[in-house]
Amino acid sequence: MRIGINTRFLLSSKMEGFGWYTYEVVKRLVEQHPEHEFIFFFDRTYDPKFIFGKNVTPVVLHPQARHPILFYCWFEWSIKRALKKHQIDVFFSPDGYLSLGSSVPQIGVIHDLNFEHYPQDIPWQPRWYLRHFFPKFAKKATKIITVSEYSKRDICATYAIPEEKVVVGWNGASELFIPLNDNQIQVIRSENSTGKPYFIFVGALHPRKNVVRLLEAFDAFCSKNEDIDLLIVGETLWKNTQLALPEMQTETKNRIHFTGHVSQEKLTQLVGAAHSLVYVPYFEGFGIPLVEAMKCGIPIISGNRTSLPEVAGNAAIYCDPFDVTSITAKMLELVGDPALYSQLKQFSLERGMLFSWDQTAAVCWETIEGVYRSYR
Numbered sequence: 315m316r317i318g319i320n321t322r323f324l325l326s327s328k329m330e331g332f333g334w335y336t337y338e339v340v341k342r343l344v345e346q347h348p349e350h351e352f353i354f355f356f357d358r359t360y361d362p363k364f365i366f367g368k369n370v371t372p373v374v375l376h377p378q379a380r381h382p383i384l385f386y387c388w389f390e391w392s393i394k395r396a397l398k399k400h401q402i403d404v405f406f407s408p409d410g411y412l413s414l415g416s417s418v419p420q421i422g423v424i425h426d427l428n429f430e431h432y433p434q435d436i437p438w439q440p441r442w443y444l445r446h447f448f449p450k451f452a453k454k455a456t457k458i459i460t461v462s463e464y465s466k467r468d469i470c471a472t473y474a475i476p477e478e479k480v481v482v483g484w485n486g487a488s489e490l491f492i493p494l495n496d497n498q499i500q501v502i503r504s505e506n507s508t509g510k511p512y513f514i515f516v517g518a519l520h521p522r523k524n525v526v527r528l529l530e531a532f533d534a535f536c537s538k539n540e541d542i543d544l545l546i547v548g549e550t551l552w553k554n555t556q557l558a559l560p561e562m563q564t565e566t567k568n569r570i571h572f573t574g575h576v577s578q579e580k581l582t583q584l585v586g587a588a589h590s591l592v593y594v595p596y597f598e599g600f601g602i603p604l605v606e607a608m609k610c611g612i613p614i615i616s617g618n619r620t621s622l623p624e625v626a627g628n629a630a631i632y633c634d635p636f637d638v639t640s641i642t643a644k645m646l647e648l649v650g651d652p653a654l655y656s657q658l659k660q661f662s663l664e665r666g667m668l669f670s671w672d673q674t675a676a677v678c679w680e681t682i683e684g685v686y687r688s689y690r
Contacts, residue, residue: 315686317343318402318418320393321354322379323409326361328575330518331602335423336408338486341366342675343682353400357388373400382443389413404686406678412451419456419685423678424448426465426599426621427472428522435521449473456685459678461485461600464621483677484625485600486670488578491609493663494586502587507571512543513615513645514588516581516603519548523595524617524635526560529570531641533562536569539649542589543569547576586610590648590655593617596635601625608666613658615644629662 319340323333344352344366352370354360357379360372375396379388389411397405397418405413410422429436429444436444452458452473458480460466466480494502503509513532517523525546532544562570576584585591591607594617604626607614616626617635626632631648633640648655 315350315683316353316401316403317350317682318353318355318397318400318405320405320407320409320411321360321364322357322388324354324356324360324364326363329578331425332409334488334578334602335425335485337364338488338671339408339675339678342672343679344370346675347679353396353402355393355396371400382439385411385443385447390415403689404682406682410448410451412454414447414450414454419689420454421457421459421678421681421685422451422455423459423461424452424465424469425461426597427468428597428599430472432522432597455479456688457481457681459483459681462621462624464624465599481677481681483674484669485602485605486672486674487602487605487609487666488582488671489609490578490582491585491606492582493611494583498583499587502583506573506584506587507543507545510543510569511541511589512545512571513590513592514545514547514585514607514612515592516547516585516606517593517595519546522597523548527635527638527641528592528594529562530560530638531645532570533560533566534638534642535645536563536566538646542649543571544592545571545573545584545588547573547581547584549575581606582610585612588612590615590658592641592645593622594633594635594641595622596620598622604630605666605669608662608669611659611663611666613648613655613662615641615648627661627665629658629665631658 323336348369354370354372356374365372375392377384377387379385393413394416397416402418405418405420408423410424412420412422433441452475463482466482469475469480470477519525585606590613592615593603596619598620601622608629614626614630616622616630616632618632631644633644
């Protein structure tokens, strides 16, 4: 079988969500199936470390696809021609973008439909592209893979897609996320929060991640607790969009630490040394930071909307992400109840065992193989 894969998010300089998903899944596909050929389609010069085996042929296609007009050019001209030229049997796209003009069987991974429900959160050009083309991609796809039962229901309802066309494969988390000992925790805290315990948030500073309400909730928390800081790990998703900070007490500002984007190695340390994860997006297709926290045995305060309860299960206490008072109350509850905190640490470790990239890759492979067989 000759499998074409959209690998445009494998970027050595800065890996984000789509890039890590592509990396974790595709690396396993290549290594576990050396009898098949994989053609990787990049949109720029690639790092050789992403060529995961001798059964991989890297192909660079222009233009660099980082703008809606260039998305169209890349997928409808460059990819379409490349699929034919390289005699691809199945095209697998981890970011969900497909080539509408190609007759090759295609599998798209649609992670969520935030842009359909909260279009105001996205700049107008990508918003127009996503809302115009993703309904077409969903119908064009031979199969759709998504990351939660919530997202499956949403895709089927929003785009009138039959349930049998959509396959669910939960995300995993890196095996580097592990519990830390007390000495490690203290060293990391001394370097990042002046030695104090801290809540941690991990994610792009995008409106749906609800960081502004989180900051407002922490401001209210600070008026009742002096012992715990807040670490915000991430940066703005769109270059022309900055996070507008709410009005806060000066003391609160001194207790909030913005790290920006960090390496995965650094992230494992920051999560592992956290008091707890506070993760309250109002829309999420999965929420990988939840699993990263579970792998470290970290208690979770989670929003109660969309996919988050499905993923966090009994490892979290839940709040209304639209209610600042509710978020604050859960922070105070977790800090003030040692028995609850200890129980959540144990539940977190146990539930984390349900998630692995091996399982995600297995779902993707079964889907690729099934599509291939159906066209033979």
